[in-house]
Amino acid sequence: MNASKLRRRLTAALVAGLFPVALNVSAQEAPVAQEKGPAAADAMLHALQVQYLHPYRAMDTASVKSVLDRVFTYLDRVTPAELINKTTGAAVTDLSRADPDTVLKPGDFRLTSYEWGVTYAGMLAAGAATGDARYTNYTVKRHQLLADLTRLYAPAVKADPANAQAPIKSFLNPHALDDAGALCMSFMKAKNMGSKVDYGQLIDICGSFVTEKEYRLKDGTLARGGPDGKGGIKMRPLPNTLWLDDMFMGVPTIALMGKYTGKAKHYDDAVKQVLQFSKRMFNPALGIYMHGYVEGASSHPEMHWARANGWAIMAMVEVLDVLPKTHKGYKAVAAQLRAHADGLASFQHKDGLWHQLIDRNDSYLETSASAIYTYAIARAVNRGHLDKDMFGPMANLAWNAVSGKVNAKGEVEGICVGTGMAFDPAFYYYRPTSVRAAHGYGPVLLAGAEIIEMNKKFKFGINDSGLMYQGER
Template identity: 55%
Template sequence: MNLKKFSNNIIQKKSLIFLLAICFVSCTTSVKKEEHEPQNDTTAPLHALQPDYPTPYGVKSATDIKTTLDRVYSFLETNTASKLIDSKTNKEITNIENLSETTIFETGAFRLTSYEWGVTYAGMLAVAEATGDKKYADYTNKRLQIFSDIAPFYTKQLANNPEFSSPIKQSLKPHALDDAGAICAAMIKAKRNGLDAELQPLINNFIDYISNKQFRLPDGTLARNRPQPNTLWLDDLFMGVPALAQMGKLTGDVKYYDDAVKQVRQFSERMFNSENGLYMHGWVQAMEEHPQFHWARANGWAVMTLVELLEVLPKEHEGYNDVLKQLQAHIKGLVKYQDGTGFWHQLIDRNDTYLETSATAIYTYAISRAINRGYIDKMVYSPIALLAWNAVSTKVNTKGQVEGTCVGTGMGFDPAFYYYRPINVYAAHGYGPVLLAGAEIISLLKHNEFEINDSSLQLKIKN
């Protein structure tokens, strides 16, 4: 082979390889540069970028909501008593004649006679109405039927011996509004919805306690003597007023409506801050100043009270417009503090407190109910309610437990008390509100359409 020719071939090949390498590097650099070129206003529609929402954004379908509620139902049906047993033999009692001092409810995770369960009974009835699913109403009716069946026996026994043990002693001998109001309201709702059980003696007993035996201030405002004498608890609006309102509807007696409206007025005069649209949790008569801790769940009980009262209060009642205006003012105040996640904080106006589920669920229910009844502007408030439901739904775990709920809470006058209250999936306060919220959101979706318009959730206006 000619050596010179061989050398030229080698040089040509090396040159070709070098040129290919340069081309490869150049092309690769160009691709990489293009891949990592930051998007700007001329290269991409930035307004259409997908935000990194911490909770789902948009509208969940009624089917999705029902699926969430079904998980809650399954958990509660499994974990709450539905029958009586003899604590000595651990056998079910099916004959009322076999009731005794050793009769108890079967073991469950929640107390069937607590005010929280009064809310749950009402929530189950609401879901049944919104979805047509009978099992929810059956949950409530089955348990209230037990109350009805055994009340005569234990009423007689307790009259003879006040220390006689009874699984419904708290209901037969109430010692606080917590023992009476929410259960009473649920019983009246069940009765009005067609439950054929002898609940009237229990209802009358509850109302007698609320109207005549609960401690009140001289002007008739429902009050307690704890933690200080002559103390108003915002919670007591809910523990008293809805039962009075339902009794007014059941009997037609205006005195119950009058008392309910009086409570709203007198609590609001003392405890509602018209500047921020929030209620303080507690008011003590002897205090020269009244510290304002805007605890979320107590504000929830207040706003729920207002929608529950308006549901049955005759429009011609002289207090109707006052209650309506109070509801509108409170909702306007609440929505200013909704977190970007859709939740509200444990202390509403302190965003370094934790995000709390039960209050958020109650606000979801109350705002949705107010929209559905025409009390507030649906174009303004619907997106707020739907975002709140999306937040709440993230707290229903796969077992159907409601997470992020503050446990039972007394009254405090320092921030640490509220900041560090524990949360627990067995805090009963979360379950009824979630059921009520889901039911009302389903109703909202039945009568309205929504769309994503310019990336935001909007009420769809029909032409």
């Protein structure tokens, strides 16, 4: 061994002895020193291993799937696809008649909430990414139950919406986008992926509500408000209020209805919604959205709530997945997606997550929003909307942090509970978190599935101590 190489090895050994390390993070070897003589004491400091909070690497498929499997096992156990008699608790298996005393067997989460519409989509994505049919079957089994219940109970609910009883009445008689939009998205995604469930009646109910019946402003933008049926105006929380959440609760379904019906008007409407929400609620200087907007108000205090921003970027990714590339609005939606992703990148916390109020670092780090960003950014990378070399490492960092919030039981920790909207910071700062908040489970499944796809397609590794894109696989 020549003297120069021996000197470098001795220096590295000395540094390693002086600075103990914890994680196995390698660094690119520095160029051979051109100077002659003994090495300076700082010669190898750049190669010190770093004590990151989460693994600083791109997880392989097996590592990601082990996280998803914990989530699946928990959810499969605590969300039974079963019916019982509401008085006796006895199992109900006879679906030949619509019994008003039949209800869904209670579990930890509801099977017909908007959060579970996202979870159904997440299970489908996880099944596709891992090849594990358990995930796909989870969604198909519950969709089949919902289709059976719709066949039985829809006629009575339609005939007497106020008084009819049904196990899934909020879906059969929707009053808001939350009742119909995300579920409808999951139905059409499953149908497009080859599910044999008969979705016709399901999609007719939820698709028509989203595209034709939900309240809108005069320019057609989806909004909360309108007549309350008693001679007054709905206050949600004020008349003619836009919730950023509704970009997701309605817009992906509108776009999917374009594919389902073959009618271009739905594609046009989906693009219009993205651009009109963005015109009112996107802050181009920060690259993020405000949560709430009241049409006609003279000013709009901006609260940049994380999960609502997640719904927005997820909506744009989903729209671009089905919007024809030849559509006149395609480039505008893609540009808005990139502007939002740029903004979110600037606010990512050093350990991978995002804050409850994105631009307020003293608000807590929140899991569901971080999982949604992980999914949307990784999917945008996979679809070519975002640069893989710039955003791939960011998505991997985010996933590693999100996966650390899945406990041994498969519960997801750090999820903000259901949240309305407000114009003061205290409301958002003090929202509780809970493993029973349903909002985080679907996003974790989606995020893990998309990270698997991204890391199968592209290689990310350590180069000169940083996680970098290293080419296509």
